[in-house]
Amino acid sequence: METFIGKPIKRREDARFLKGAGTYTDDIKLPKMAHTAFVRSPYAHAKILSIDTSEAGKSEGVIAIYTGSDGCGEYGVPCGWQVDFKNGETMREPKHPLLAKDKVKHLGEAVAIIVADTLAQARDAAELVEVDYEELPAVTDAKAAMEQGAPKVHDEWPDNAAFDWCIGNDRAEVEAALASAHHVTEMEYRNQRLAPNAIEPRSYIADYDVNGDKWTLYTSTQNPHLIRLLLCAFVLGIPEHKVRVVSKDVGGGFGSKIYHYTEEALLTWISREIGRPVKWTSDRSEAFLTDAHGRDHVVKSKMGFDKDGKIVAHLTDEYCAMGAYLSTFAPAVPTYLHGTLFQGVYTTPLIHLNVTAPFTHTVAVDAYRGAGRPEATYLLERMLSKAAKEMDMDPAEIRFKNFIPPFDGVNEQGYQTQVALQYDSGNYEGVLKRGLEMLGYEDFRKEQEAARKDGKLLGVGISTYIEGCGIAPSAVVGSLGARAGLYEVGHVRVQPTGKVQVLTGAHSHGQGHETVFAQFVADKLGIAMDDVEIEHGDTDQVAFGMGTYGSRSLAVGGSAIIKSIDKVLEKGAKIAAHKLEAAEEDLEYAQGKWTVKGTDKSVSFGDVSLTAYVPHDYPEGLEPGLDFSSFYDPTNFTYPFGAHIAVVEVDAETGKTNLKRFVACDDVGNVMNPMIVEGQIHGGVVQGVGQALLEEVVYDEGGQMISGSYMDYAMPRADDVPSIETDRTTTPCPHNPLGVKGAGEAGAIGSTPAVVNAVVDALSHLGVTDIQMPLTPQRVWKAMQAQA
Amino acid sequence: MKINGTYRLNATTDVVWNMLMDPAVLEKVTPGVKQLEPLGEDSYSAISEVRIGPVKGTFEGNLSVRDKVEEESCLLVIDQKSKSGNVIAEIGMQFNALDDGNTEVKYTGEAKMSGMLARMGQRIMSGVVSTLSKQFFQAFEKELETEKS
Numbered sequence: 001m002e003t004f005i006g007k008p009i010k011r012r013e014d015a016r017f018l019k020g021a022g023t024y025t026d027d028i029k030l031p032k033m034a035h036t037a038f039v040r041s042p043y044a045h046a047k048i049l050s051i052d053t054s055e056a057g058k059s060e061g062v063i064a065i066y067t068g069s070d071g072c073g074e075y076g077v078p079c080g081w082q083v084d085f086k087n088g089e090t091m092r093e094p095k096h097p098l099l100a101k102d103k104v105k106h107l108g109e110a111v112a113i114i115v116a117d118t119l120a121q122a123r124d125a126a127e128l129v130e131v132d133y134e135e136l137p138a139v140t141d142a143k144a145a146m147e148q149g150a151p152k153v154h155d156e157w158p159d160n161a162a163f164d165w166c167i168g169n170d171r172a173e174v175e176a177a178l179a180s181a182h183h184v185t186e187m188e189y190r191n192q193r194l195a196p197n198a199i200e201p202r203s204y205i206a207d208y209d210v211n212g213d214k215w216t217l218y219t220s221t222q223n224p225h226l227i228r229l230l231l232c233a234f235v236l237g238i239p240e241h242k243v244r245v246v247s248k249d250v251g252g253g254f255g256s257k258i259y260h261y262t263e264e265a266l267l268t269w270i271s272r273e274i275g276r277p278v279k280w281t282s283d284r285s286e287a288f289l290t291d292a293h294g295r296d297h298v299v300k301s302k303m304g305f306d307k308d309g310k311i312v313a314h315l316t317d318e319y320c321a322m323g324a325y326l327s328t329f330a331p332a333v334p335t336y337l338h339g340t341l342f343q344g345v346y347t348t349p350l351i352h353l354n355v356t357a358p359f360t361h362t363v364a365v366d367a368y369r370g371a372g373r374p375e376a377t378y379l380l381e382r383m384l385s386k387a388a389k390e391m392d393m394d395p396a397e398i399r400f401k402n403f404i405p406p407f408d409g410v411n412e413q414g415y416q417t418q419v420a421l422q423y424d425s426g427n428y429e430g431v432l433k434r435g436l437e438m439l440g441y442e443d444f445r446k447e448q449e450a451a452r453k454d455g456k457l458l459g460v461g462i463s464t465y466i467e468g469c470g471i472a473p474s475a476v477v478g479s480l481g482a483r484a485g486l487y488e489v490g491h492v493r494v495q496p497t498g499k500v501q502v503l504t505g506a507h508s509h510g511q512g513h514e515t516v517f518a519q520f521v522a523d524k525l526g527i528a529m530d531d532v533e534i535e536h537g538d539t540d541q542v543a544f545g546m547g548t549y550g551s552r553s554l555a556v557g558g559s560a561i562i563k564s565i566d567k568v569l570e571k572g573a574k575i576a577a578h579k580l581e582a583a584e585e586d587l588e589y590a591q592g593k594w595t596v597k598g599t600d601k602s603v604s605f606g607d608v609s610l611t612a613y614v615p616h617d618y619p620e621g622l623e624p625g626l627d628f629s630s631f632y633d634p635t636n637f638t639y640p641f642g643a644h645i646a647v648v649e650v651d652a653e654t655g656k657t658n659l660k661r662f663v664a665c666d667d668v669g670n671v672m673n674p675m676i677v678e679g680q681i682h683g684g685v686v687q688g689v690g691q692a693l694l695e696e697v698v699y700d701e702g703g704q705m706i707s708g709s710y711m712d713y714a715m716p717r718a719d720d721v722p723s724i725e726t727d728r729t730t731t732p733c734p735h736n737p738l739g740v741k742g743a744g745e746a747g748a749i750g751s752t753p754a755v756v757n758a759v760v761d762a763l764s765h766l767g768v769t770d771i772q773m774p775l776t777p778q779r780v781w782k783a784m785q786a787q788a
Numbered sequence: 789m790k791i792n793g794t795y796r797l798n799a800t801t802d803v804v805w806n807m808l809m810d811p812a813v814l815e816k817v818t819p820g821v822k823q824l825e826p827l828g829e830d831s832y833s834a835i836s837e838v839r840i841g842p843v844k845g846t847f848e849g850n851l852s853v854r855d856k857v858e859e860e861s862c863l864l865v866i867d868q869k870s871k872s873g874n875v876i877a878e879i880g881m882q883f884n885a886l887d888d889g890n891t892e893v894k895y896t897g898e899a900k901m902s903g904m905l906a907r908m909g910q911r912i913m914s915g916v917v918s919t920l921s922k923q924f925f926q927a928f929e930k931e932l933e934t935e936k937s
Contacts, residue, residue: 043902709908
């Protein structure tokens with residue numbers, strides 16, 4: 001019988017995507033559907049003196065116009081994670097109104113919404129709304145926001161701090177160790193702000209059914225159940241059972257579609273006001289202005305080493321911008337998703353991270369592919385390579401000196417870090433050894449030396465990362481401030497014919513759940529993949545769920561499905577035993593049938609399924625049906641890791657970086673579909689290369705965004721990346737049934753420092769020690785000139 | 789954004805000065821200006837239509853001339869609003885009499901933009917400003933010629 005786990009099975013969902021037959025929210029057109037356009041603030045910070053909608057109201061096709069004074073969602077959108085001040089003071093949580101009322105606090109904040117029969121009419125009318133603003137000074141830089149006299153984002157908190165936080169060992173102890181260290185490497189830089197740029201912009205349709213007094217919200221989200229919870233219980237005060245949230249096909253999220261946005265709540269409110277379905281789809285400019293951004297840390301760091309290159313202590317202070325309002329997961333990103341990875345894959349005995357998180361007059365910053373972990377990895381990996389150079393060591397050698405020795409988490413215990421987490425299993429030297437072998441590291445060093453003699457600037461950069469995935473054990477995150485559990489739900493609904501419908505609370509927006517989940521379900525049940533259908537993204541179908549982010553779908557969502565499969569097989573065995581007139585313990589299940597051990601007497605999964613639904617000859621006391629739902633709450637995070645190595649050539653004349661090779665050896669635990677893992681790595685690597693070389697959201701002094709289009713915000717293109725060379729080692733996760741760790745973010749976490757390390761290595765003989773990301777030709781050229 | 793440049797005009801400083809202070813001339817020579825109406829002394833309300841790359845729009849607002857030192861210098865203050873963003877600019881102008889009887893106009897200042905104009909326009913703005921300045925002075929020169937003849 002054919003099995004599917006571990007095979008590169010082509011994605012079933014691609015049949016519809018490649019034909020342009022996917023159902024994205026904007027594809028949905030409901031009868032009588034109204035359209036909307038927003039009037040958004042052209043200022044980063046301003047008083048709203050007056051809003052005149054009289055002309056707009058007379059415009060053709062206009063159904064309604066709403067402003068902040070119309071009483072929509074008076075509580076605003078809540079934050080989902082609370083990180084309190086070090087001194088115990090509660091996190092400052094500004095009200096995030098659906099429409100700004102007296103003041104606007106970031107560029108693009110919505111001031112009014114026009115509802116009209118057509119999109120063109122809505123946009124025309126939006127142009128007629130007269131808003132009189134009094135512009136106020138703005139602050140967009142995280143560090144500047146904390147300075148004396150900085151413009152205030154919220155009047156009630158004059159110091160602009162949302163919270164501050166620290167993790168690790170006692171600061172004084174870390175400082176003392178640094179003071180007596182043989183060598184101290186220092187870094188100061190900005191992990192720049194990025195725009196997430198999902199190919200499908202955010203899109204929402206709210207449809208209020210007056211007769212049923214029920215809403216359907218079609219939304220391009222990663223997180224339908226959580227959106228429903230926040231929308232109903234916190235923003236609009238609607239009973240949850242009155243709202244169905246549907247997010248069928250979603251064209252990429254990268255984190256930016258986890259959060260509950262003001263627009264989806266506002267549309268839900270408007271739909272009841274006007275008694276019609278109402279749609280909004282962001283345009284690309286609005287996406288740049290209003291999708292939650294990523295990164296934006298201002299970093300100052302010191303790492304101490306002994307004379308052999310072993311790390312003795314690490315101390316970092318960071319300013320991490322929150323934006324004007326706290327987005328759903330924002331406070332968790334530079335703290336619990338960041339500081340907890342400061343151990344990296346190294347035995348660093350003393351670690352201290354201090355984070356100050358100010359409000360800024362910008363759109364919110366929240367989780368973006370990797371979320372806090374790319375920022376941690378970038379710091380550790382740049383630091384180690386910089387230290388190696390300063391101490392005249394090889395960057396590979398310094399890593400081997402510091403690696404945590406291999407442990408499988410079964411025979412050897414998990415590794416307890418200095419920063420709260422316990423790693424599940426790992427073999428860090430294994431991935432680097434394999435990565436160096438794939439590259440041909442020693443040969444490359446010879447080639448590099450020869451090339452330098454010819455005036456060619458070749459460089460190699462290494463990065464060995466770890467990430468915390470499979471988010472997350474509910475009690476743990478609850479103790480850290482999460483306002484939700486992070487378990488997952490898996491429902492296995494066996495039909496009378498033995499066909500299987502699986503409902504998952506995880507959400508696919510490009511990951512390929514419909515294929516990968518069907519692979520392991522088919523294998524576990526011993527049936528054909530064609531007999532398994534995966535459903536997601538509809539709160540009326542799937543009992544509950546926590547969505548997809550933090551590389552959690554397979555590790556947490558998959559485990560919930562396995563739990564339900566176990567229940568199906570357990571009940572099936574009872575029915576099979578009855579049919580076979582044998583004892584349950586004498587049966588074994590394989591290849592889709594129960595067999596009495598040592599005989600050829602068997603009954604198939606299909607027969608048992610039919611019996612469960614036509615229970616004429618049936619075990620006494622057993623309920624009919626074969627239908628189970630389970631909640632799986634993980635006992636730990638999962639910890640994928642890997643080694644990424646980049647080779648670059650820098651053009652000596654122009655400073656342009658040519659990425660010549662990229663080698664990725666990742667360990668994501670057991671692999672269900674290697675093709676999809678490889679695809680995830682490829683996509684992640686390219687995103688990480690984008691941060692290293694190209695991308696940056698830039699606000700000017702007044703808070704205007706001067707990188708708000710694809711003419712100004714450079715995304716990586718096909719010719720920016722070579723063919724990526726991938727391989728894997730396999731260290732199974734010891735604490736979930738599939739032994740999987742997650743692969744969604746790995747590429748974006750490992751690749752960025754590898755590329756920057758390679759560029760700095762290419763220029764190291766000239767005296768260049770660091771360059772601020774993104775490494776545009778101009779910055780690289782300037783760094784070279786500064787040394788000339 | 790910084791704005792600066794110089795332009796030589798084929799007339800003496802007094803002629804240049806008097807013409808520049810004449811709203812009728814300004815209305816004629818300023819690129820895109822559809823309407824210029826006096827609000828008070830040296831202060832006008834202006835409506836103009838300008839296209840800056842992908843941003844096209846009708847700008848409305850004030851234009852005033854301050855710190856006048858006759859035939860020597862003045863400060864041009866522009867405060868224009870449009871649906872695609874606002875522009876506030878302060879441009880200092882200096883008029884130097886040259887030995888050949890011509891006038892060198894030196895202008896230097898700063899413009900602040902907001903909204904879509906800032907987002908989409910900033911990158912190409914300096915090009916647009918230099919084109920507009922050129923258009924302005926060329927039209928002004930033409931006007932000078934007409935005046936002379």
